Amino acid sequence: MIKAWRDTWDDFVPFLEFPIELRKIVYTTNSIESLNARFRKAAVRRGHFPTEDAALKVLYLTAIERRKNRTNPTGRINDWKHILNALTVHHSDRIEAATI
Numbered sequence: 704m705i706k707a708w709r710d711t712w713d714d715f716v717p718f719l720e721f722p723i724e725l726r727k728i729v730y731t732t733n734s735i736e737s738l739n740a741r742f743r744k745a746a747v748r749r750g751h752f753p754t755e756d757a758a759l760k761v762l763y764l765t766a767i768e769r770r771k772n773r774t775n776p777t778g779r780i781n782d783w784k785h786i787l788n789a790l791t792v793h794h795s796d797r798i799e800a801a802t803i
Contacts, residue, residue, distance in 0.1 A: 724782065724789045741765050 718726065745765040752758040791798055 722789045722793070724786045725793070728786055738766065741768075 742762055745761050
């Protein structure tokens with residue numbers, strides 16, 4: 704375990720330099736995994752799709768579906784403005800003016 708820690712330390716240290724707002728987004732993958740699971744479930748239920756547009760429509764409807772059993776049914780991210788400001792400061796070359 705110590706060897707694994709030492710081998711990956713150089714990859715981990717840059718992560719600590721991110722502001723706390725960005726770290727929350729980076730290490731929070733549960734929502735992404737949940738959405739991927741919902742996509743898989745929706746696709747498997749239907750078997751096959753006649754066209755690519757049909758598949759995209761199912762995925763779109765799955766993504767926007769409000770789920771009553773969730774505390775955050777809209778999927779909005781708290782403090783998004785702070786996160787976007789931090790991204791703008793640290794990665795302004797990667798963020799388009801349209802997103803700001």
